[in-house]
Every structure is written in C-alpha cells, then in structure tokens.
Amino acid sequence: MTTALITGATAGLGAAFAERLARDGHHLVLLARDTERLHERATDLHDRHGVEVSVLTADLATEKGIVALEERVGDRDRPVDLLVNNAGFGNKGRFLDVPMADELTMLRVHCEAVLRSTAAAAEAMRERGRGGVVNVASVAAFLPRGTYGASKAWITQFTQGVAADLAGSGVRLMALCPGFVRTEFHQRAGMDAGNVPGWMWLDAGRVVDAALADLARGRTLSVPDPRYKALAGLMRLAPRGALARASTGTGRRYGPK
Ligand SMILES: NC(=O)c1ccc[n+]([C@@H]2O[C@H](COP(=O)([O-])OP(=O)(O)OC[C@H]3O[C@@H](n4cnc5c(N)ncnc54)[C@H](OP(=O)(O)O)[C@@H]3O)[C@@H](O)[C@H]2O)c1
Numbered sequence: 301m302t303t304a305l306i307t308g309a310t311a312g313l314g315a316a317f318a319e320r321l322a323r324d325g326h327h328l329v330l331l332a333r334d335t336e337r338l339h340e341r342a343t344d345l346h347d348r349h350g351v352e353v354s355v356l357t358a359d360l361a362t363e364k365g366i367v368a369l370e371e372r373v374g375d376r377d378r379p380v381d382l383l384v385n386n387a388g389f390g391n392k393g394r395f396l397d398v399p400m401a402d403e404l405t406m407l408r409v410h411c412e413a414v415l416r417s418t419a420a421a422a423e424a425m426r427e428r429g430r431g432g433v434v435n436v437a438s439v440a441a442f443l444p445r446g447t448y449g450a451s452k453a454w455i456t457q458f459t460q461g462v463a464a465d466l467a468g469s470g471v472r473l474m475a476l477c478p479g480f481v482r483t484e485f486h487q488r489a490g491m492d493a494g495n496v497p498g499w500m501w502l503d504a505g506r507v508v509d510a511a512l513a514d515l516a517r518g519r520t521l522s523v524p525d526p527r528y529k530a531l532a533g534l535m536r537l538a539p540r541g542a543l544a545r546a547s548t549g550t551g552r553r554y555g556p557k
Pocket residue numbers: 307308309310311312313314331332333334337358359360361386387388389390409436437438439477478479480481482483484485486488
C-alpha cells in the first residue's frame with residue numbers, strides 16, 4: 301500500500317483527490333487548517349474505503365505549518381509516495397485593491413510551501429527510487445493575471461524544470477493546470493463568478509481523474525479537458541495585451557463575502 305499526502309484536502313479539488321486516491325486503496329495524510337473538518341473527512345474516507353487516514357493541521361502561510369509539511373513528507377520511517385500540493389486561494393480584487401499582506405500570503409502558500417515541500421519530498425523519494433509530486437497550478441499560469449496568475453506560472457515552470465532535473469530518478473513531477481472548477485474557491489474569495497459561462501466550469505472529480513491519468517503517462521503538465529487544452533494552446537499564441545484585457549474582467553466580479 302502506498303501513502304499520499306494532500307494539502308487543502310478538506311474541500312474542492314483536494315477533497316476530490318482524497319476521494320479518488322482512497323477509492324484506489326491508498327493510505328492518506330490530509331492537511332488543512334480546519335482540524336474538525338479534517339477529522340470528519342478522515343473518518344468518512346476510512347469508513348467507506350477501509351484505508352488508513354491521518355490528519356495534519358497546518359497553516360501553510362506560516363513557518364510552523366511549512367516545517368510540519370516538510371517534516372512529514374521527508375519522514376523516512378513513514379514514507380509519502382505521492383505528494384499533492386493543492387492548497388491555495390484567490391484574493392478579492394485587482395492589483396492595488398488587495399492588501400500587500402494578502403499578496404505575500406499567497407506567495408508563501410502557492411510558492412514557498414510548494415518549493416520547500418517538493419524539495420523535502422523529492423529528496424526522500426529519490427533515495428527510494430520512486431514517488432510522485434503533483435503541484436496544482438491553474439490555466440491562469442498562461443495568462444497575465446496579477447499575483448495569482450504569476451504564482452501559478454511559477455508553480456508550472458518550477459515543476460516542469462524539476463521534473464527534467466530528476467528525470468531517470470524514479471520521481472515523477474507534474475503541474476496540474478485546471479480551468480474553472482466548481483469548488484469553494486470563488487465563494488471563499490468573495491468572487492461572484494456569475495459572468496463565467498456555464499461551459500467553462502469543470503467537475504472536480506473529472507479533473508482529478510484526468511490528472512492522475514496524465515501522471516501515470518509520465519506527463520509533466522496536465523491541462524484537463526479538451527476545451528481547456530484548446531484554450532491553453534490559443535493563450536500561448538495570442539498577444540499578451542489582448543490576453544491581459546480579457547483576463548482582467550473574467551471571474552472577477554466581486555460580491556459581499
Ligand atoms: N476552483 C477553481 O476554479 C480552480 C481553478 C484552477 C486552479 N485551482 C487551484 O486548485 C487548488 C484548490 O482550490 P479549490 O478550488 O479546491 O479551493 P477550495 O475549495 O477553496 O479549497 C481550498 C483548500 O485549501 C485549504 N487551504 C487554504 N488555505 C490554506 C492554508 N493557508 N494552509 C493550509 N490549507 C489551506 C482549505 O482548507 P482550510 O480552509 O481548512 O485550510 C481547503 O481544503 C488551489 O491551488 C487553486 O488555486 C482552482
């Protein structure tokens with residue numbers, strides 16, 4: 301039996317990863333900030349799928365939280381075979397509307413926590429000659445879209461670069477770039493995503509199925525769903541100014557939190 305650690309496992313994509321991996325018979329470590337919700341989810345997954353599920357309460361915006369994640373994924377006595385760095389969030393507002401402290405928190409959760417946990421996990425995995433890391437980015441990685449898009453572009457570039465550095469070691473790394481997914485993400489950020497057309501919304505379970513299939517194929521980049529594969533191709537070709545203008549209005553109508 302292998303063990304997967306998923307950050308941000310209490311909701312949305314992280315919960316979908318936990319569900320699918322438990323169904324496949326993997327033991328799990330679930331990480332998030334809300335301890336009560338973590339325990340509820342762990343008990344439910346254990347009862348329905350018969351796998352061992354432990355919880356790790358950690359805030360990845362803090363040094364203590366990042367150290368706890370590093371220590372757990374680097375623990376040689378309790379190997380983690382698959383790390384899914386999924387925890388993330390959006391900020392409410394365009395640049396200069398968002399407090400600098402919130403921008404820095406985003407860089408810490410999306411970049412620093414991913415950098416340090418990938419290093420700790422990959423080192424232990426390389427010693428064992430096997431393992432996988434999925435770092436959840438976004439199609440926003442291909443768009444000029446403030447700190448969010450820039451942090452997701454960093455995740456994507458970083459992950460594909462490390463995948464090349466570790467080629468042949470038995471450690472697989474993949475950046476996952478989904479489009480709009482129905483989760484708690486937009487509500488938590490106080491975003492009214494009502495102007496996002498219905499066809500653009502993806503189901504979290506399907507995104508996870510596509511991601512794990514791409515990881516098994518040895519892909520270093522996964523863009524689930526043909527609609528978004530086509531859009532990602534267009535984004536790479538389109539003029540950056542036009543892309544930035546289209547991006548700045550999309551999914552950014554803000555309602556009360
Ligand atoms: N939804 C989309 O349209 C979409 C599209 C592309 C990419 N993504 C990316 O997918 C990932 C998951 O997002 P989601 O849509 O599933 O969001 P979500 O439903 O809001 O879930 C976010 C999860 O992250 C955890 N989390 C947030 N901040 C954290 C912190 N500081 N430390 C530890 N855990 C934290 C939350 O739990 P606690 O609150 O208990 O900590 C929760 O489990 C994110 O990286 C997001 O950027 C989402």
